[in-house]
Amino acid sequence: MTTAIELADSVRRGETTATTLTEGSLAAIAAGNGALNAFLHVDVDGALSAAARVDRAVANGEDPGPLAGVPIALKDNLCTRGVPTTAASRILEGWRPPYTATVVDRLLGAGAIPVGKTNLDEFAMGSSTENSAFGPTRNPHDHARVPGGSSGGSAAAVASGMVPIGLGSDTGGSIRQPAALCGVVGVKPTYGMVSRYGLIAFASSLDQIGPLTRSVADAAVCLEVIAGHDPRDSTSLQEPAPSLVASLHDGVEGRTVALVRELLDGAAPDVEAAVNASAAVLRDAGATVIEISIPELRLGLSAYYLIAPAEASSNLARYDGVRYGLRVDADDLTMMNVATRTKGFGDEVKRRIMLGTYALSAGYYDAYYGRAQRVRTLLSRAFAGAYGRADLLVGATAPTTAFELGAKTTDPMAMYLSDVYTIPSNLSGDPAITVPFGSGADGLPLGVQLLGPARSERLVFAAAQVLEEGAPR
Numbered sequence: 224m225t226t227a228i229e230l231a232d233s234v235r236r237g238e239t240t241a242t243t244l245t246e247g248s249l250a251a252i253a254a255g256n257g258a259l260n261a262f263l264h265v266d267v268d269g270a271l272s273a274a275a276r277v278d279r280a281v282a283n284g285e286d287p288g289p290l291a292g293v294p295i296a297l298k299d300n301l302c303t304r305g306v307p308t309t310a311a312s313r314i315l316e317g318w319r320p321p322y323t324a325t326v327v328d329r330l331l332g333a334g335a336i337p338v339g340k341t342n343l344d345e346f347a348m349g350s351s352t353e354n355s356a357f358g359p360t361r362n363p364h365d366h367a368r369v370p371g372g373s374s375g376g377s378a379a380a381v382a383s384g385m386v387p388i389g390l391g392s393d394t395g396g397s398i399r400q401p402a403a404l405c406g407v408v409g410v411k412p413t414y415g416m417v418s419r420y421g422l423i424a425f426a427s428s429l430d431q432i433g434p435l436t437r438s439v440a441d442a443a444v445c446l447e448v449i450a451g452h453d454p455r456d457s458t459s460l461q462e463p464a465p466s467l468v469a470s471l472h473d474g475v476e477g478r479t480v481a482l483v484r485e486l487l488d489g490a491a492p493d494v495e496a497a498v499n500a501s502a503a504v505l506r507d508a509g510a511t512v513i514e515i516s517i518p519e520l521r522l523g524l525s526a527y528y529l530i531a532p533a534e535a536s537s538n539l540a541r542y543d544g545v546r547y548g549l550r551v552d553a554d555d556l557t558m559m560n561v562a563t564r565t566k567g568f569g570d571e572v573k574r575r576i577m578l579g580t581y582a583l584s585a586g587y588y589d590a591y592y593g594r595a596q597r598v599r600t601l602l603s604r605a606f607a608g609a610y611g612r613a614d615l616l617v618g619a620t621a622p623t624t625a626f627e628l629g630a631k632t633t634d635p636m637a638m639y640l641s642d643v644y645t646i647p648s649n650l651s652g653d654p655a656i657t658v659p660f661g662s663g664a665d666g667l668p669l670g671v672q673l674l675g676p677a678r679s680e681r682l683v684f685a686a687a688q689v690l691e692e693g694a695p696r
């Protein structure tokens with residue numbers, strides 16, 4: 224399959240045009256989206272005019288940038304000026320943001336062509352994209368199965384070949400888990416590396432934006448484009464984007480990689496076998512592989528399901544029917560707020576708001592939220608200890624391959640467990656990547672996860688490249 228880098232190179236050399244690539248992507252979406260429901264909105268006019276701008280630049284002898292003419296899909300919690308942005312919620316249906324997310328501006332600046340907005344679990348709360356108010360997305364490898372979530376629309380769009388690159392957001396695994404279930408690469412960068420300006424907030428101390436792609440190299444190019452300081456996000460690191468492409472082939476010779484027991488606990492046998500095989504690939508490439516245990520990781524899920532809902536309950540207070548989005552009229556202001564939120568939010572979002580409000584309420588704050596924050600510190604220290612012994616950690620991305628639609632919708636706890644291996648790096652703020660690594664017993668794709676300390680993206684990507692080259696075909 225042609226990579227984004229190859230496509231951009233052929234546009235830059237004048238061998239093809241951005242318009243041709245964009246028309247190809249739009250045609251693939253038109254043909255496939257009825258079955259997959261990966262896109263909630265396709266911006267035909269916006270895409271074609273962006274493509275025309277890139278083609279004019281090439282004709283004038285200018286270089287439109289490293290993603291020249293590459294069609295990209297944006298998770299629909301990224302604001303796009305004048306283009307509908309819903310977060311897959313009825314409460315934002317019909318809303319057109321007055322501003323554009325920094326990541327989208329940077330992609331446009333690098334020549335990329337945003338073709339549309341992809342489906343997600345409402346406000347990014349979920350692991351299957353079944354919590355969308357606009358119907359679930361289906362896994363391109365098996366339409367009876369979920370694509371994972373919450374960035375399931377972007378994962379399905381990339382895996383089905385509609386676009387070479389999708390953007391997602393990852394608060395507890397929402398880039399990596401769907402990437403693994405759809406057989407693509409997914410990256411959760413270091414907290415603060417990518418600006419969240421224009422990302423509809425879920426849990427602000429955890430949210431990061433990152434790429435979903437068909438190759439590690441494409442993810443590296445995309446992250447180089449979207450990363451780097453942004454004064455409009457106060458959590459943005461005061462440093463330029465790392466150069467990832469230049470060190471992509473540095474390998475893992477002389478590095479120590481630790482297989483983490485807790486990142487395999489409860490994994491299906493085929494997933495465990497893939498992780499062990501990936502460790503062998505790293506060993507063959509010159510790394511020393513050790514096995515370690517980080518017991519604190521077992522506390523991650525519980526801490527996350529206090530911290531994330533607590534922050535969500537606060538972030539979602541702004542959807543009150545007053546300034547934008549849905550309004551359900553009632554006799555007075557309070558009843559209008561209640562009626563709007565009752566109609567506008569789905570069940571999972573309501574569950575999170577209730578959990579979070581409870582965790583933050585007077586008398587319970589210390590017992591729940593305060594304690595979860597202390598666990599978070601413990602977990603970060605445990606990671607730091609592990610990075611004293613190893614350069615990188617390896618484990619599963621998700622416990623199983625893609626599950627059937629409906630399999631977990633009535634059991635929130637079973638759904639939450641889909642992210643048991645991805646949540647810890649959101650709590651610590653460290654980077655992690657999932658790389659497709661063969662398939663499971665059912666023939667569906669599965670992914671292996673590599674984790675590194677904060678700002679170690681160069682190393683993480685170089686190791687991911689080794690895994691990609693050594694993955695079973």
Ligand code: GLN
Nearest residue numbers: 347348349394395396397
């Ligand atoms: N599945 C997790 C949740 O529902 C993670 C979501 C995410 O990363 N946005 O909260």
